[in-house]
Amino acid sequence: MSLISVENVGFAYGTGRAVLEDISFQVPRGANVGLVGESGSGKSTLLRLLLGLETPQKGRILFDGAPLAARDKRFMRGYRTRVQAVFQDPYSSLNPAHRIQRIVTEPLRSLKVAGDHHKMAQAALEAVGLGPDILQRYPRQFSGGQRQRIAIARAIVARPELVLADEAVSALDLSTRVRVVDLFQSISQQMTMIFVSHDMGVVAALCDHMVVLDRGRIVEAGETRAILRNPQHAYTQSLLASIPRMPVPAQI
Amino acid sequence: MDEILRVRDLRLATVDKVLVEGLSFTLSRGERFGLIGESGSGKSLTSLAITGLLPDAIRASGQITLAGEEVVGAPERRLVGLRGNAVATVFQEPLTALDPLMPLGRQIAQPVRRRLLRQGLPATRPDITREVHTLMDQVRLPDPDRLMRAYPHQVSGGQRQRVAIAMALACQPKLLIADEPTTALDVTTQAEIVTLLRSLVTDLGISLLFISHDLAVVGQVAERVMVMRDGHMIEAGPADTVLTRPRDSYTQSLVAAAARFDAALEGDA
Ligand SMILES: Nc1ncnc2c1ncn2[C@@H]1O[C@H](COP(=O)(O)OP(=O)(O)OP(=O)(O)O)[C@@H](O)[C@H]1O
Ligand SMILES: Nc1ncnc2c1ncn2[C@@H]1O[C@H](COP(=O)(O)OP(=O)(O)OP(=O)(O)O)[C@@H](O)[C@H]1O
Ligand SMILES: [Mg+2]
Ligand SMILES: [Mg+2]
Numbered sequence: 001m002s003l004i005s006v007e008n009v010g011f012a013y014g015t016g017r018a019v020l021e022d023i024s025f026q027v028p029r030g031a032n033v034g035l036v037g038e039s040g041s042g043k044s045t046l047l048r049l050l051l052g053l054e055t056p057q058k059g060r061i062l063f064d065g066a067p068l069a070a071r072d073k074r075f076m077r078g079y080r081t082r083v084q085a086v087f088q089d090p091y092s093s094l095n096p097a098h099r100i101q102r103i104v105t106e107p108l109r110s111l112k113v114a115g116d117h118h119k120m121a122q123a124a125l126e127a128v129g130l131g132p133d134i135l136q137r138y139p140r141q142f143s144g145g146q147r148q149r150i151a152i153a154r155a156i157v158a159r160p161e162l163v164l165a166d167e168a169v170s171a172l173d174l175s176t177r178v179r180v181v182d183l184f185q186s187i188s189q190q191m192t193m194i195f196v197s198h199d200m201g202v203v204a205a206l207c208d209h210m211v212v213l214d215r216g217r218i219v220e221a222g223e224t225r226a227i228l229r230n231p232q233h234a235y236t237q238s239l240l241a242s243i244p245r246m247p248v249p250a251q252i
Numbered sequence: 253m254d255e256i257l258r259v260r261d262l263r264l265a266t267v268d269k270v271l272v273e274g275l276s277f278t279l280s281r282g283e284r285f286g287l288i289g290e291s292g293s294g295k296s297l298t299s300l301a302i303t304g305l306l307p308d309a310i311r312a313s314g315q316i317t318l319a320g321e322e323v324v325g326a327p328e329r330r331l332v333g334l335r336g337n338a339v340a341t342v343f344q345e346p347l348t349a350l351d352p353l354m355p356l357g358r359q360i361a362q363p364v365r366r367r368l369l370r371q372g373l374p375a376t377r378p379d380i381t382r383e384v385h386t387l388m389d390q391v392r393l394p395d396p397d398r399l400m401r402a403y404p405h406q407v408s409g410g411q412r413q414r415v416a417i418a419m420a421l422a423c424q425p426k427l428l429i430a431d432e433p434t435t436a437l438d439v440t441t442q443a444e445i446v447t448l449l450r451s452l453v454t455d456l457g458i459s460l461l462f463i464s465h466d467l468a469v470v471g472q473v474a475e476r477v478m479v480m481r482d483g484h485m486i487e488a489g490p491a492d493t494v495l496t497r498p499r500d501s502y503t504q505s506l507v508a509a510a511a512r513f514d515a516a517l518e519g520d521a
Contacts, residue, residue, distance in 0.1 A: 013406070016398075038438045039410025040394060088409040088436065089347045129291075140307070144344040144432065145291030145465075167409065170435040171344070173465045174509035175502070176291045198438045201513025225519055242439045243517065244446075244468035246510050247495050 001065055002026040003162060003192045004050065010058030011049060019045050020216045023059070029161075032184075032193045034203035034224060036239065037213030043196045044088055046213070047164045050194065051085055052076055063162075081111050084155040086168040088196075090147040094139040100125075100150055101135040107158040124153040127183050129176055145171045152180060159190060166196045181206055200243055204228055212236050254281040256427050256459045257302065260315040264297050264306070264483075271297055271310065272483040279427070284453055284460040286474030286491060288467065290502070293480040295463045296344055299429045302461075303339055304331035319426050336363060337370065340423040344431040344463075346416040350404040356415050357400030360384045363422040387418040392444050409436040417445065421452065428453070429461045434469060446472055467510045471495050479503050 004027040011020040020042045027033050035043050048054045049061060052070040061068045063083075069075045084107060087093040094103055104121040107113075113120070122132045128149035139147055148171045155163055169177045184193065184206055197203050203210055203224065210227055212220040212235065219233040231237045257279040264272040272294040279285050287295050301312050304323050316323040319338040321330065340363070343349040351359060364383045368375035388396045391414040404412055413436045420428060430449070434442040446469060453460050462473050470477060471491055478488040479500065487500040498504045 036438075039414075039436070039441050040408045044408060089345060091345050092347050141309075143292045143296055149291070167436060171291070171432060171465070173289065173291050174467065174506045174513075177465070178509045178512065198436070198442075199513070200439070201517050204516035204519075205513060228517060229519060239439060240517075242443050244439065244443070244466070244472060245514060246468050246507070247471040247492055 001029075002062075003029040003031075003064055004194075005062040006050075006059070007062070008059035009049065009056040009061060011045060011054065011056045013045075013054075018216060020049070020056075023216075023218055025211055025218065025221055027192060027194065029192055030189060031209060032188050032195060032207040034207035034210035035194060035196045035213065036198070036200065036203060036210060038215075038235075038239075039198075041213040042216045043213060044166055047085065047166055047194070047196065050164055051083065052079060082160055083162045083164065084158070084160040086148075086151045086155045086163070086165040088166040090144070090151045090171070091139065093151055094147060096139050099136055099138060103139070103150065104135075104154045104157055107154060107160070111158050113158055120157055121153070124157040125150070127156075128153050129179055145173065145176065148172060149176075149180070156183075156187060156191075159187070161192060163191055163193045165193065167198065168195070169202055170198065177202065200228075200240065212239070255279070255317075256281050256283075256319060257461075258315070258317040259298075259302070260317075262298065262301065262312065262314040262316065264294065264301060264310055264312050266309050266311075270483065272301075275314075275480075275483075275485055277478055277485070277488065279459050279461065281426075281459055282453065282457045283476065284450070284462065284474045286470040286477035287461060287463045287480065288465065288470055288477060288506070289480030289486075290482070294483045295480055296431055298480075299341065299431055299461065299463065302427075302429065303335055303341055304328075305335075305341075336366060336423045336425070338425060339427045339429065340420040340425040341429040342413075342416050342420045342431060342433045346409075346412040346436075347404060349416055350412065352404055355401050355403060356407065357384055360387060360415065360418050360422060363419050367423055383422070384418075387422055390421070390448055391415075391418045392441055393418070410438065410441060413437060414441075414445070424456055425458065427459045427461065429463075431463045432465065433462075434464065434466070442469065449473060467495055467506060479506075 006023055006025050009023040012018045037043055049056055052068055055070045105117040108117045152168055169180050195207055207224050210224045214235040220236045231240055255278055260276050262275040289295055300306050302316055312324050361380050361384050364380050365375050393399055393414050417433055434445055464470050474491045477491045477494050479486050481502050487503050498507055
C-alpha cells in the first residue's frame with residue numbers, strides 16, 4: 001500500500017484562483033520522490049496540504065490508508081509525530097529565542113523517544129557537518145547554509161516515517177551538498193521522502209521518481225531516469241534544456 | 253581611479269572567535285565579481301561589513317572603502333547615506349529583509365521614490381507605480397495586480413526572492429551586492445534573472461558582487477571570482493580559469509561535485 005495517496009486534489013487560497021488542480025499521485029513507502037516545477041507552480045502549497053497546514057477544497061489525501069483529517073486535533077497530533085518537514089525559509093522555521101540544543105531535540109521530546117537526546121542531537125548535527133560547539137548558540141548566530149542544516153538535523157533526528165523537504169539543500173555549497181545528499185541516501189531506506197528542489201542534478205542523484213508541476217497541474221510523473229532521458233511534456237523539455245552547465249575548459 | 257570598492261586586510265571577529273581574516277580585494281566600476289565558498293566561510297558577513305550592517309556582536313577592523321568613503325568605524329548617519337545610493341543588497345534570506353506587515357507593492361515603491369527624488373525626477377504616485385510595474389515585469393513577477401497587494405507570506409519563495417531583487421534594482425546603486433539571489437528560483441527564471449543582471453550592470457555601469465553556490469551560474473555572471481573557506485581567501489582569478497583549472501584542493505572538490513551532479517543528470521549516477 002502507498003504511504004501517501006493524493007487523489008484529485010484541488011486547492012485555492014481563500015477565494016483566490018486555483019493554485020492546485022486535479023493533483024493525483026502515489027508515494028510508496030520507502031520511495032524518494034522529487035517535486036519540480038517553475039517558481040509559483042504550487043510545490044510549497046502541495047507540501048502544506050500534505051502537512052495538514054491547509055485543507056484541499058477538492059479531493060483528498062490518504063496517509064497510510066487513512067484520510068488526512070486536518071481539523072481533527074487528535075489525528076493531527078499523531079500525524080505530526082510521523083512526519084517532519086524542512087521548510088523553504090529556514091530562518092523563519094527556527095524559533096529565534098531557543099538554543100540549537102532545544103530546537104534539534106524538540107522532535108525527540110514530543111515523540112517521547114527513549115535514550116540520550118543530547119547525544120542524538122549531536123549525532124544528527126554531525127551528520128550534516130556541524131560540530132557540538134553550536135548546541136548552546138541561537139539561530140541568528142549562523143550562516144544561511146548552517147541554519148538550513150540545523151533544520152535538516154531537526155527533521156531527521158527522530159527518524160520519522162515521512163520527510164517533506166522544501167529546497168532543503170539550495171543554500172549549501174556543493175561539497176556540503178554532496179555530504180547532505182549522501183546522508184539522505186543512506187537513511188532513505190528507513191524513510192519516505194518528498195523532495196522539492198530546483199536543482200535537477202540533486203533530484204537526479206537522490207530521487208527514483210519525480211513529479212513535474214506546471215501552473216498547479218501535474219504535467220509529467222514517473223521514473224526520474226526515464227523522464228530525464230526522454231521528457232514528454234514541452235515544459236519538462238524546456239526545464240531540462242535551461243539547466244546551466246559548468247564552463248568547459250578551453251581546448252589547447 | 254575607477255575603483256568602486258576596496259577591501260584591505262579585513263578582519264571580523266566576535267569576542268571569542270575570528271570569523272574572517274586577512275581579506276583583501278577590489279572591484280572596479282562595471283565589474284562583475286563572484287564570491288564562492290564553503291557554507292559558513294564568511295561570505296555573507298563580508299557583504300554585511302561592506303554596507304556597515306554587521307550584527308552588534310561582530311567587530312570589524314581593516315579598511316573598506318566604498319565609493320570613496322571609509323566604512324569601517326564610520327558613524328551610522330554616514331552609512332545611511334551610502335545605503336540605497338552607493339550600494340544596495342539582495343539579502344540571502346529574503347523573508348528576513350521584507351516587512352511582513354507591508355504589501356509588496358509599497359515595499360518596492362519606497363526605494364523607487366527615494367531614487368527618483370535623488371535623481372531629481374518627478375516622483376508622483378503614477379510615476380512611482382509605473383516604475384514598480386516595470387521592475388516587477390523585469391524580474392518576471394507574474395500577476396502584478398495581485399502581488400502588489402499581497403503580503404510576503406502570501407507569495408511563493410521564488411516570488412519573494414524576485415521582490416527583493418526588484419527592490420535592490422530600484423535603487424540603481426553604484427554597487428549591487430546579491431547574496432544567493434537565485435537559490436529559490438527554477439532554472440528558467442534563474443536564466444532570465446542572470447540575463448537581466450548582466451544587462452543592467454552593462455547599461456547602468458553598476459558593479460556587481462555576486463555570491464552563489466551555483467558554480468555554473470557564477471561562471472555565467474562573473475568575470476573574476478574569489479573562493480573563501482574558513483574566513484580566508486583561498487583562491488582568486490578570472491572565472492574561466494578558477495572554474496575549469498582550480499589550483500586549490502577545496503575549489504577542486506567543488507568543481508568535482510558540480511561534475512557529479514551534472515553526471516547524475518546524464519543518467520550516469
Ligand atoms: N498565503 C497565500 N495566499 C494567496 N496566494 C498564495 C499564498 N501562498 C502562495 N500563494 C500563491 O500560490 C502560488 C503557488 O505558490 P507556492 O508557494 O506553492 O509556489 P512554489 O511552487 O513553492 O514556488 P517557489 O519555487 O517560488 O517556492 C503562487 O502564485 C503564490 O503567489
Ligand atoms: N551573529 C553572529 N554571531 C556569531 N557568529 C556568527 C554570527 N553570524 C554569523 N556567524 C558565524 O560566522 C561565520 C560566517 O558566516 P557567514 O554568514 O558569513 O557565512 P557564509 O559564507 O555566508 O555561509 P552560507 O554559504 O552558509 O550562507 C559562520 O561560521 C557563522 O556561524
Ligand atoms: Mg516554494
Ligand atoms: Mg551566506
